[in-house]
Amino acid sequence: MKITAVEIEDVRFPTSLTADGSDAMNKDGDHSAVYVVLRTDGDGPDGAPLAGHGITFTTGRGNDIVAMAASQQAAHLVGMDVEALAADIGAVYRLLTSDTQIRWLGPEKGVVHLSLSAVMNAVWDLAGRLAGKPVWRLLADMTPEQLVDVADLRYLSDALTREEAIALLRAKEAGKAGRIAELEATGYPCYTTSAGWLGYSDDKLRRLCQEAVDEGYRHIKLKVGTSLEDDIRRCGIARDVIGPEGILMIDANQVWDVDQAIAWTKALAPFDLLWIEEPTSPDDILGHAAIKRAIAPIGVATGEHCHNRVMFKQFMQAGALDFCQLDAGRLASINEIVAVLLLAAKFNVPVCPHAGGVGLCEMVQHVSMLDFVAVSGSREGRITEYVDHLHEHFTDPCVVANAAYTLPTQPGYSTQMRPESVAEFSFPHGSYWADRLASESA
Amino acid sequence: MKITAVEIEDVRFPTSLTADGSDAMNKDGDHSAVYVVLRTDGDGPDGAPLAGHGITFTTGRGNDIVAMAASQQAAHLVGMDVEALAADIGAVYRLLTSDTQIRWLGPEKGVVHLSLSAVMNAVWDLAGRLAGKPVWRLLADMTPEQLVDVADLRYLSDALTREEAIALLRAKEAGKAGRIAELEATGYPCYTTSAGWLGYSDDKLRRLCQEAVDEGYRHIKLKVGTSLEDDIRRCGIARDVIGPEGILMIDANQVWDVDQAIAWTKALAPFDLLWIEEPTSPDDILGHAAIKRAIAPIGVATGEHCHNRVMFKQFMQAGALDFCQLDAGRLASINEIVAVLLLAAKFNVPVCPHAGGVGLCEMVQHVSMLDFVAVSGSREGRITEYVDHLHEHFTDPCVVANAAYTLPTQPGYSTQMRPESVAEFSFPHGSYWADRLASESA
Numbered sequence: 001m002k003i004t005a006v007e008i009e010d011v012r013f014p015t016s017l018t019a020d021g022s023d024a025m026n027k028d029g030d031h032s033a034v035y036v037v038l039r040t041d042g043d044g045p046d047g048a049p050l051a052g053h054g055i056t057f058t059t060g061r062g063n064d065i066v067a068m069a070a071s072q073q074a075a076h077l078v079g080m081d082v083e084a085l086a087a088d089i090g091a092v093y094r095l096l097t098s099d100t101q102i103r104w105l106g107p108e109k110g111v112v113h114l115s116l117s118a119v120m121n122a123v124w125d126l127a128g129r130l131a132g133k134p135v136w137r138l139l140a141d142m143t144p145e146q147l148v149d150v151a152d153l154r155y156l157s158d159a160l161t162r163e164e165a166i167a168l169l170r171a172k173e174a175g176k177a178g179r180i181a182e183l184e185a186t187g188y189p190c191y192t193t194s195a196g197w198l199g200y201s202d203d204k205l206r207r208l209c210q211e212a213v214d215e216g217y218r219h220i221k222l223k224v225g226t227s228l229e230d231d232i233r234r235c236g237i238a239r240d241v242i243g244p245e246g247i248l249m250i251d252a253n254q255v256w257d258v259d260q261a262i263a264w265t266k267a268l269a270p271f272d273l274l275w276i277e278e279p280t281s282p283d284d285i286l287g288h289a290a291i292k293r294a295i296a297p298i299g300v301a302t303g304e305h306c307h308n309r310v311m312f313k314q315f316m317q318a319g320a321l322d323f324c325q326l327d328a329g330r331l332a333s334i335n336e337i338v339a340v341l342l343l344a345a346k347f348n349v350p351v352c353p354h355a356g357g358v359g360l361c362e363m364v365q366h367v368s369m370l371d372f373v374a375v376s377g378s379r380e381g382r383i384t385e386y387v388d389h390l391h392e393h394f395t396d397p398c399v400v401a402n403a404a405y406t407l408p409t410q411p412g413y414s415t416q417m418r419p420e421s422v423a424e425f426s427f428p429h430g431s432y433w434a435d436r437l438a439s440e441s442a
Numbered sequence: 443m444k445i446t447a448v449e450i451e452d453v454r455f456p457t458s459l460t461a462d463g464s465d466a467m468n469k470d471g472d473h474s475a476v477y478v479v480l481r482t483d484g485d486g487p488d489g490a491p492l493a494g495h496g497i498t499f500t501t502g503r504g505n506d507i508v509a510m511a512a513s514q515q516a517a518h519l520v521g522m523d524v525e526a527l528a529a530d531i532g533a534v535y536r537l538l539t540s541d542t543q544i545r546w547l548g549p550e551k552g553v554v555h556l557s558l559s560a561v562m563n564a565v566w567d568l569a570g571r572l573a574g575k576p577v578w579r580l581l582a583d584m585t586p587e588q589l590v591d592v593a594d595l596r597y598l599s600d601a602l603t604r605e606e607a608i609a610l611l612r613a614k615e616a617g618k619a620g621r622i623a624e625l626e627a628t629g630y631p632c633y634t635t636s637a638g639w640l641g642y643s644d645d646k647l648r649r650l651c652q653e654a655v656d657e658g659y660r661h662i663k664l665k666v667g668t669s670l671e672d673d674i675r676r677c678g679i680a681r682d683v684i685g686p687e688g689i690l691m692i693d694a695n696q697v698w699d700v701d702q703a704i705a706w707t708k709a710l711a712p713f714d715l716l717w718i719e720e721p722t723s724p725d726d727i728l729g730h731a732a733i734k735r736a737i738a739p740i741g742v743a744t745g746e747h748c749h750n751r752v753m754f755k756q757f758m759q760a761g762a763l764d765f766c767q768l769d770a771g772r773l774a775s776i777n778e779i780v781a782v783l784l785l786a787a788k789f790n791v792p793v794c795p796h797a798g799g800v801g802l803c804e805m806v807q808h809v810s811m812l813d814f815v816a817v818s819g820s821r822e823g824r825i826t827e828y829v830d831h832l833h834e835h836f837t838d839p840c841v842v843a844n845a846a847y848t849l850p851t852q853p854g855y856s857t858q859m860r861p862e863s864v865a866e867f868s869f870p871h872g873s874y875w876a877d878r879l880a881s882e883s884a
Contacts, residue, residue: 025542025545026542026543026545026546027542028542028543029542029543029546030543058543058546058547059542059543059546060543061514061541061543061544062511062514062543062544062546062547062554064510065507065510065511065514065547065553065554066547068506068507068510069504069507069553072503072504072507099503100467100468100469100470100471100501101468101470101471101472101500101501101502101503101504102503102504103467103468104468104471104500104501104504105500105504105507105508105552105553105556106551106552107696107723107724107747108723108725109548109551109552109725109749110547110548110551110552110553110554110555110749111507111511111547111552111553111554112504112507112552112553113552114547154699154723155699155700155722155723155726155729156699157699157700157701157702158699158700158701158729158732254549257596257597257598257599257600258597258599258600259599259600260599280597281549281550281596281597281752282549283550283551283749283750283752283753283756284597284752284755284756285727285728285756286727286756286759286760287597287600287752287756290600305549307551307552307725308725310723310725310726310729311725313726314725314726314727314728314729317728318728
C-alpha cells in the first residue's frame with residue numbers, strides 16, 4: 001500500500017466577524033487551517049479507503065504561505081510504502097527535517113515548522129487509522145524504547161538523555177491499564193476560554209461565565225492587556241460569577257514588556273489568579289523567569305507560541321514557567337511533543353496544552369491522554385484548554401462532558417474535516433469566500 | 443512621488459555544483475535571494491528613476507515561500523508617498539509588523555521575518571537613494587533621538603530603556619567626524635571564510651589559505667563538525683599556513699549537542715582558536731552559556747540564525763556570547779539591527795556581522811560602519827565576515843582592500859542586482875534554470 005497523492009487545502013473560517021478568538025494582540029483573526037490529506041491506494045481495517053489527515057492552525061492571512069511550505073514538504077511522501085512509514089515514523093520525521101535548504105528558513109520555527117506539523121500530523125493520523133487505534137492509544141501501546149525512538153531528542157541531551165527518557169517511561173508502565181480505566185470513567189479535565197474573549201461585552205461575558213459554571217467548569221480564563229480599568233472590571237465580573245471557589249486565569253497574549261507584565265499582573269492579583277499566560281514575548285525565557293519570580297504565587301503559563309523543544313528545554317532549565325502550554329500545531333507533531341512531555345516530566349512541570357483555533361482541541365485530547373497514561377502518570381494540577389468553536393467541521397469532533405474531554409475511541413488523530421466544510425470555507429475558491437469576495441468587490 | 447509597484451524575484455545561484463558555502467549542516471546550498479524592488483513614479487537626486495532594492499538570503503529550496511510572504515507584506519507599500527515614508531521609517535516598520543494574522547506565523551521569526559527583512563531593506567535602500575546617501579551615512583547623520591525612533595525597542599526595556607539608548611548614542615556624537623575619516627583611510631577590518639568550506643580538498647584549503655594570507659588577511663575561518671579527525675588535519679593545515687600570529691576561528695553550523703560541542707572544541711583547542719561559531723542549536727541561549735563557561739578562553743560566536751532582538755537580548759543577559767554575529771537578512775532590517783547594536787554597546791559585546799551568501803556582504807558593511815561611527819565607537823576586537831562570492835551580480839558591490847571593507851559611497855544599501863543577473867538566475871524561468879531544468883528532464 002502506497003501514498004499516492006497529497007492534497008493541501010487553505011481553509012479559513014470568518015471568525016473575525018463575531019470577535020470569537022479576539023485578544024489584546026489578535027483583534028481580528030479568521031481562524032484557519034492548513035489541511036493536509038495523504039491519499040493511499042489501499043483500505044483501512046474498516047474497509048474504507050485509507051487516508052491521513054493533518055492540520056496546523058493559523059489566524060488567517062498567510063495561511064496560503066504555510067500551505068505552500070506544506071506542499072513542498074509533503075511531496076517527499078508520495079510513493080512511500082504505508083506500512084513501512086507507519087513502522088518507523090521517526091525516520092519519516094528525520095527525512096522531512098533533513099532538508100537543509102528548507103532548514104535555513106527556520107531552523108525549526110515559523111512557517112516551515114507549522115507546515116511540518118501539519119504534514120506529520122497527517123502521517124500520525126494515517127498510522128493510527130492503519131492500526132485501527134486512536135493516536136493516543138497507538139502511542140500508549142508502544143514500549144518505552146519505541147516511544148523514545150519516535151521522539152526528537154536532538155539538542156536536549158544536556159537536560160534529558162535517551163537513557164533517562166526510557167527509565168522515566170518504564171517507571172510508568174505498571175499503572176497504564178488503571179489510568180486508561182480512569183480516563184474511560186472520568187475523562188481529562190478541561191477549562192473553557194470561550195467566555196473570555198476580549199471583544200465580548202460585559203453582559204456577554206457574565207452570561208457565558210454563568211453558562212460555563214452551569215456546565216460544570218471550575219476554571220475560567222479571561223483575555224486581558226488592553227486596558228487595566230477594563231481588566232479590573234472584567235475580572236470582577238468573572239470572579240463574581242464563579243465565586244471564591246472558582247479558579248481564574250488571565251491571558252495577555254504577549255502585549256507587555258517585562259516590567260509592565262509584573263505591574264499589571266500585580267494589579268489584578270486581588271482577583272486570586274492561578275496563572276498569567278503569555279505575559280511578554282514568547283521568545284523571552286529570561287523575561288518569563290523574572291516575571292515568575294516577581295509575581296509568585298501567581299503562576300506563569302506559556303507555550304502556544306513556543307516554537308520548538310529547545311525553547312521548552314530552556315524554559316524548564318531556567319525555572320521560567322509553571323504551566324507548559326504546548327501547541328499541537330506549532331510543535332512538529334507527536335515526534336516533538338513526546339520530547340516536550342518527557343522534558344516536562346523530568347522537570348516536574350505540568351503540561352496544560354493550548355487549544356482552540358481549528359482542530360487543536362481535537363489533537364490535544366490525544367496529547368493529554370498520552371501524558372497521563374504513559375509519561376507523567378498524573379492529572380494533578382493539570383488542565384487542558386477547550387474552546388467551544390468550529391468542532392462541527394470535523395468528522396470525529398472531541399466530546400466534552402462534565403468539564404472533561406472524553407477518551408477518543410475512533411482510529412486516527414481526530415483531524416479529518418467534513419468535506420462539506422472544506423468545500424465551503426476553502427480560500428478563496430470555496431463557496432463562502434467566493435460569495436463574500438464577489439459581494440465585497442461589487 | 444509615490445511607490446507605484448512592487449516586483450519580487452526568486453533568484454538562485456547554483457553554488458551547490460562547486461561546494462561553495464558547504465558546511466557540516468548545509469552540504470548543498472544554492473545561494474539564493476528574495477529580491478524586492480519598489481518602483482516609484484519619480485526620479486532620484488541623480489536624475490535616474492528612483493527605486494528601492496532589498497534582499498534576504500536563503501540557501502535554495504523554499505526561496506519561493508519567502509518570496510510569497512514578501513509579496514504579501516510589500517503590497518501595503520504600493521501607493522505610499524515616498525517622502526513621507528522616508529521621513530518616518532519607524533512608522534512603516536510598525537505598519538508591516540502590526541498585521542496580527544501574519545504575526546501568528548512567527549511571531550518575528552522564520553519565513554515572515556526573513557521576508558520582512560527583504561521588504562524593509564528595500565525601504566532603506568529607497569530612503570538612502572532619495573537622500574543621495576549610503577545607508578550607513580543616512581543613519582550616522584541622524585540625531586540620537588531620530589536613530590532611537592527608528593529602532594524597534596519592543597520587549598527590550600528590562601535590558602535597555604529608550605533613555606539609556608539615547609544617552610549611549612549621545613556619548614558617541616563628538617567623535618563621529620574623526621571616525622568617518624578613519625574609515626575613509628583604512629576601512630573596516632574583515633576576515634575571509636572563502637578558504638574554509640567543508641567540501642574543499644586539503645590542497646584547495648591550503649592554497650586558499652595561502653592566497654588569503656598573501657592578500658593581507660590575518661584571520662581564517664574553517665568549517666568543522668563532520669569528522670574530528672578531518673578537523674584536526676584541516677586546522678593543522680590552516681595554522682601551518684597562517685603561522686602562530688594568524689588568528690583562527692572555527693564554525694560548526696549547529697551540528698552538536700551541548701556536551702559534544704564542549705568536547706569537540708576542547709579537542710581542537712591546541713590550534714589556538716579565537717572562537718567557535720554556532721556550536722549548537724541557535725535557539726539554545728543557556729546551552730551557549732554553558733559552552734562558553736566550559737571552553738574559555740576560546741570565545742563563543744553566534745547570530746546568523748538568531749532570529750530577533752529578543753533572542754540577542756537574552757544571549758547578552760545570560761553572558762552567552764563573546765561575538766554578536768547579527769545577520770542583515772534575518773533580522774528585520776535596520777530597524778531591528780539598530781536595536782541589537784544598542785544592546786551590544788550596552789553589554790559591551792563586539793558586533794561581528796555574519797556575511798557571505800548573496801548580498802549580505804553588501805549590507806553588513808553599512809552595519810559595521812554605522813556601529814563604529816555612531817554606536818560602539820570602536821573597531822577593537824571586531825571583525826566583519828567577508829566571502830568572495832557572487833559580488834559580480836551587484837551594481838555597487840562591496841570593495842575589500844587590504845583585508846578591510848572600504849567605505850561605501852554610493853547612495854542606498856548596495857543591494858541593487860544587475861538586471862542581467864536577475865534575468866539569468868531567476869527561478870525557474872531565468873535562462874540558466876530554464877536550460878538546466880530542460881536538460882535534466884530530457
